Amino acid sequence: xxxxxxxxxxxxxxxxxxxxxxxxxxxxxxxxxxxxxxxxxxxxxxxxxxxxxxxxxxxxxxxxxxxxxxxxxxxxxxxxxxxxxxxxxxxxxxxxxxxxxxxxxxxxxxxxxxxxxxxxxxxx
Numbered sequence: 625x626x627x628x629x630x631x632x633x634x635x636x637x638x639x640x641x642x643x644x645x646x647x648x649x650x651x652x653x654x655x656x657x658x659x660x661x662x663x664x665x666x667x668x669x670x671x672x673x674x675x676x677x678x679x680x681x682x683x684x685x686x687x688x689x690x691x692x693x694x695x696x697x698x699x700x701x702x703x704x705x706x707x708x709x710x711x712x713x714x715x716x717x718x719x720x721x722x723x724x725x726x727x728x729x730x731x732x733x734x735x736x737x738x739x740x741x742x743x744x745x746x747x748x
Contacts, residue, residue: 636712636713637712637713637715638710638711638712638713639710639711639713639725639729639740639741640693640708640709640710640740640741641708641709641710641711641729641732641733641736641738641739641740641741642689642693642707642708642709642738642739642741643707643708643736643737643738643739644738644739645691646689646690646691646692646693646707646708647691647707648707648736648737648738649688649705649706649707650705650706650707650736651704651705652671652686652703652704652705652706655671655686655706655709656671656686658732658735659673659684660673662735663675663728663731663732665684668683670701670702670703671685671686671687671703671706672684672685672686673685677721677724677725677728678718678720678721678724679721680714680716680717680721681714682711682712682713682714682725682728683711683712684709684710684711684712684732685709685710685712686703686706686708686709687703687706687707687708687709687710688703688705688706688707688708689707689708693708709732709736709738711725711728711729711732713725
């Protein structure tokens, strides 16, 4: 008898920020420098960052997506360019945190000349 154990992927709410048509990429070292030096995030893994913001932890991931925004990966190690950033949202948000996350998403979009998905649920 064999036992099959499947990993259940984590489900989370996020804001998707990406280049138009997912066509423009940014080098991973540029993304890392922006999040660590400019935005003051802590690197917690390959292309994964975290920051405490108004009492909540906000996560950010850099991702390499195909032309329709789809992606599948087991690890972010070895990826050299990304065209998508996900801002992982906490389960509970108050108005102050929502405004701070909105400002964060806009700063990311402005830095790379990317766009925030229309279905983002932010206060804009």
